Amino acid sequence: MRHLDRNNIYAAGDITALAQPKLGHIAIIQGEIAAKDFMKSLGEDIDVPAYEPEVFCIMNMGGAEAIMINDNTLFGGERSVALHSPLSKVMKWGFDNYLYYNRGHMPPEWALKLTDKLTEML
Numbered sequence: 001m002r003h004l005d006r007n008n009i010y011a012a013g014d015i016t017a018l019a020q021p022k023l024g025h026i027a028i029i030q031g032e033i034a035a036k037d038f039m040k041s042l043g044e045d046i047d048v049p050a051y052e053p054e055v056f057c058i059m060n061m062g063g064a065e066a067i068m069i070n071d072n073t074l075f076g077g078e079r080s081v082a083l084h085s086p087l088s089k090v091m092k093w094g095f096d097n098y099l100y101y102n103r104g105h106m107p108p109e110w111a112l113k114l115t116d117k118l119t120e121m122l
């Protein structure tokens with residue numbers, strides 16, 4: 001997230017030179033790291049989270065069908081979950097609407113943690 005040669009340049013999201021999937025979910029993870037590292041460099045007493053990328057996508061499949069994928073095997077992890085269920089459709093609908101009506105802001109932390117718990121249970 002930080003330029004290798006220039007300490008005062010950060011990047012997050014699709015613009016990074018990392019040879020990894022270009023995903024909104026990964027952009028958010030990188031953005032938090034870049035922002036916190038920058039705050040730390042300004043003297044804030046703040047922990048910079050480790051970079052633990054994962055794929056998290058929910059794809060609409062028409063009608064009431066959708067599939068949610070949560071996978072970190074590409075990055076050396078062991079989680080590989082695919083949920084083809086109306087629940088995935090509800091999650092996609094909820095996420096899309098939240099983003100739309102909140103001008104692109106991410107859902108609250110508790111909702112993201114709930115999603116993590118759900119994928120851990122699968």
Ligand SMILES: Cc1cc2nc3c(=O)[nH]c(=O)nc-3n(C[C@H](O)[C@H](O)[C@H](O)COP(=O)(O)OP(=O)(O)OC[C@H]3O[C@@H](n4cnc5c(N)ncnc54)[C@H](O)[C@@H]3O)c2cc1C
Pocket residue numbers: 012013014015022023024025026027056057058059
């Ligand atoms: C069809 C499609 C489906 C996708 N589905 C998923 C999915 O299901 N899950 C997922 O995680 N990811 C998905 N992605 C990928 C995801 O959208 C991107 O990875 C994510 O938006 C990257 O975020 P970003 O902030 O890095 O870049 P962007 O969202 O592209 O933001 C960059 C912004 O910079 C602006 N900009 C560009 N040049 C300038 C300039 N010179 N001055 C000022 N502003 C500028 C652009 O207008 C843009 O608003 C999908 C992408 C596409 C195209």
